[in-house]
Amino acid sequence: MKRAIQNPLISPKDVSPSAEGFQVLGAFNPGATSFNGEILLLIRVAESCEQKEGSISVPTYVFENGTGTPQVQTFDLNDPDVELKDTRGVKVKGMEYLSTMSHIRIARSSDGVNFTVDPKPFLAPTSENECFGIEDARVTKIEGRYYINYTIVSPDSWCTALAVTDDFVSVERLGIIFPPENKDVCLFPEKVNGKYIAFHRPNNGGFGKASIWYAESPDLICWGNHKCMLRPRDTSYESMKIGGGSAPIKTDKGWLTIYHSKGDNQRYSLFALLLDLEEPWRVIKQAVLPLLQPEEPYETEGFFGNVVFTNGMVVKGDEIMMYYGASDETCCLATGSIKEILNDL
């Protein structure tokens, strides 16, 4: 695939903090869709707090009447109750606070390259089960509505929730669709054999390696008939785990999708995968070499270097516009031809 020369398209400096005292560390892992002639990215914005000597400040939300208000909490480092938990947070009297918090922000573009980032969050924590943040949104247009699945994080762990919007202004939450520990959920754009289809990615805390699973649903809310459909291969690219990308693309050869792998040295790469049209848990072809792997400086350096991660694609005719997060810090674009990707498989 061909990287946009304008990469990175969106960087933390392009995003205004969501609250006084917050600072933006990352604007990455964008969900993507076309809507009303524009391309919209649903960016994951990760924020921390400005720090002062002798204290630690963390981003939190206060919940009341179904809304969440961002609030800086500051703790005195000399307080014996304040316990630093490596770089990721702080523990105070049994309560844990993370040093970064994510929400979802929309960026809008008429050409798919030059984006304007909304000043306010689109999806931010509104209840306790989202109190550690909202991450990695994916958008799928199904039967005329835009379904957004995203990772929610709380002291209970992380899992995947669903929301729906018609206008990308208001959004209705539909609850948790895959319980902990689960992320990297991709909804198919249409029913297959009368059922909605999703990939998901359970974590393997005990044994086995995190793999891509298949599930079916009558209503997008309740999911069953789970099958493990693709496991990490024994290669340096996939030695740790794999997970789904964004909504698969229907082609006459099968469902085309791009998944990510985490390999040696925690390096993330992207691979093409072709699935059977009627039995989408069946793999027809799987790329041996990555479509994209970290090579450019904005992919090898940054907040968490050596990461390319896609959860948003837009298709225009034969062209795939693959938006991706680089180094857990920025939004980038690579383009390719569906025909060529299928031929190379």
Add this chain to the structure above:
Amino acid sequence: MKRAIQNPLISPKDVSPSAEGFQVLGAFNPGATSFNGEILLLIRVAESCEQKEGSISVPTYVFENGTGTPQVQTFDLNDPDVELKDTRGVKVKGMEYLSTMSHIRIARSSDGVNFTVDPKPFLAPTSENECFGIEDARVTKIEGRYYINYTIVSPDSWCTALAVTDDFVSVERLGIIFPPENKDVCLFPEKVNGKYIAFHRPNNGGFGKASIWYAESPDLICWGNHKCMLRPRDTSYESMKIGGGSAPIKTDKGWLTIYHSKGDNQRYSLFALLLDLEEPWRVIKQAVLPLLQPEEPYETEGFFGNVVFTNGMVVKGDEIMMYYGASDETCCLATGSIKEILNDL
């Protein structure tokens, strides 16, 4: 609750091995139901292999045409490819084998105390996703049919599958209902507000402690609207995790259920819990002290001592017959009055 003086009711010596060369180590954690005037227990039978010097033998299944055949696999300990994995198994050329394997066996009784164990397995592995065994069955009678949920184990991890039977002779598998890592699933005996209800217990491999979750379903196959409903308390009984027992009992005060906790020193105890009739994710009352904790020698000693674990109850009028696994080795019974348990809450 009052322990049966005949405890343990069923021990490994009462169960015939399921294959030549297998030996029974445990007959425990029984699901329970009344059926045709009898009480049936669905026992978890754990088997290992008889060992010979200089080699290691492990219980496996060979799969063909949708059936599984138990088979002893023996590896030469002098073979450099054979790597012992502590006491739990062996790894040979990248393939892992566990040293024990579980299946589900039925035991039948007219008085609920004296049981005859079927000579053959009721639910044993029939496909690769069950190749490390089937564990901890729970039976719930719903709309006249007997639904059985159970833990399946494979190299992909552990999760919960569903099956249904009308006669406890033949059984139809309905697939995976809660993907990894998930067990301790309890199905409610009837719909609440037009939906089937379950508890489940996702694992927390990352952070948080394993807790009891609530879910809803239109069809018992697909599950959604997940909520974390009960977390371990900060006590010596619940310091590690908690998980659901068997199908809750409907009383005029609410849904009564008995859950297990894993606390300090990996000790398991059992607690009563009362839930709202209309909103079963709402806790009305939770016992402070356990209903049952390991005290008798058959509960404190054995294959894995200091464990009492229930996944099967039968109700007769005001009496609860709570069957439970002791020390991961035997099946036991304790009885109690629903009224008294509710009064003590």
